[in-house]
Amino acid sequence: MFDLDNWQEIFNTIRKHKLRTGLTALGVFWGIFMLVFLMGAGKGLENGVTGLFGDRAKNSLYMGGRFTSKPYKGLAPGRSIRLTNEDVAAIRNRFEDEIAYVAPRMWMPSGEVTRNGMSAAFDVRGDGPDLIHIDPIKIIQGRFINQMDLREKRKVAVIGRGVRNVLFEKDEKPIGGYIQFKGVKYLVIGIAKSSRRGNNGMEDEKTIYIPLTTAQQVRNRPNSVGWFACAMHPNVKVSTVEHKIKDLLKERHSVAPNDLQAFWSENIEEEFAEVQGLFFGIRFLVWFVGIGSLLAGVIGVGNIMLIVVKERTKEIGIRKALGATPNSIVSMILLESVFLTTIAGYMGLAAGTVIVSLLNMAVGEGTEFYGNPEVDMGVAVTALIILIICGAITGLIPAMQASRVNPVVALKDE
């Protein structure tokens, strides 16, 4: 099979039948090309939508207090629930085994942030060190808020990229600089960027993070927590913990157990699962269409090989008269079919990859719903291998047919 002579025989045949070869190759080329292209495009969509989440902890939960809706223990409904430092400590304690990070936080009232005469409105929040493990933010310069900042209620700030771009000149070093908010000066200690794509990311980057304790002091509400974010340990399902936390908080705040209004929560895991479902659908579609066109390509090869065998009946008859064994005929047709599928498939793979990477360059940073398309090489190569095997299997039928050619009939003068 790996005899050089066999290959030379095949190369010669292929070279001398360019049109036939081309047509055969085209089907396979197209099948693989479509698969790679669709996979790339689907991946782009997936990247786009995943980008909306950024690298936010996928098993995270956001929760805060609202107003009670039911009377309980002599308390009238409509009472506003304020979370406290103790609530957070209690959650930390009770759910040590389930929750990996808890980040209590607090909004600052809106206002202008100024520096060197420049001023603009930004979101300012009091936050703790755990936030970096939950929210889709990354420190690109300096550091994030740490325990020391919290303990000493330091007047420090981590600013988003968007804030830096407004308040600092391009050639300035923001770290070590000061910004002013409601009469208080904060030392800039770090710059954050968002890993979310599009508008969400831009909003993220217009945020200023100061230590929670500092915020509590400035607002003169030392024990108050606005809401909190938490991320579970791996393998802990958010939905199993979510209601337990609520139960604990209801107990601590004397809220009726069946009061559904008193606390709000947002289960990121569930939202993510919904999106995953969508991706599953997309992937299914990609594979469905991709496998379909692959199959069409392979069947096309088989078909053309059948025609080829018909067309070559006379040649096969001649070869047999000259001493070709049935096996040598089978391997001739089979090798030709596998060789063609492999080369054409490989070219389809290459072309698909090139197109997808061109698309990638065109999309660039991506739009709201469309991220960088990419080719999953493992899958593409698997597809190619499947294709080659299919090429062999479909080549087998015409090859068997060829080996059964009766030389007497084949050589009968037309």
Added chain:
Amino acid sequence: MISLQNIRKSYHTDYNSLEVLKGIDLTINQGEFVSIMGSSGSGKSTLLNILGLLDEFDSGEYLLNDAAMDNLSQKQAAMYRNQLLGFVFQSFNLLNFKTAMENVALPLYYQKVDRKKRQALALDYLDRVGLKEWAHHLPTQLSGGQQQRVAIARSLITSPKVILADEPTGALDSKTSHDVMEIFKEVNREGITMIIVTHEEDIAKMTNRIIYLKDGLIEKEETGTISQT
């Protein structure tokens, strides 16, 4: 070299069966130059195909080179064809996408002879039939007589014991026919057994033994003009 005893062969179609050979007894010695004649449909090609192991016979005994040729596997038949037999056809049956040299070399490919060696040999044999300069031409660029000479070179390259030719001059004019017969005679002089099917009386006369077939049986035999050496 060849011995047939009571060889029978019928073809079965959907509705009827037709007995084409009705018991052929024939012995051909090594080095003979035999022609087979007979009217159309008398079974000449069928007989030649059976001799060439291209077709199977229903009953009887066929000895080729002292070996019994019954119940051969396709592979065995291919091997015998490749090593003992050479074929020449009326319509030449060259591969149109291969050059003259490649065509001549093809039987050696199935003997797993090294490429260089088989091309060199192919050139030698093309030289013998006077077509060395045409080695790199495609069959379509050659005249009928030239194509048949290429086919003869191809049949000779494996140094077969027997050459079987079904109407080798059927598609050629009389001048070229005679050229081809001259080559055959020369080949025969080297001891190769020649068996040709022909319609033409004068071609048959150039052989040393003429066998007449009629309705699937040997009707009579005559000696040709050339005597056996």
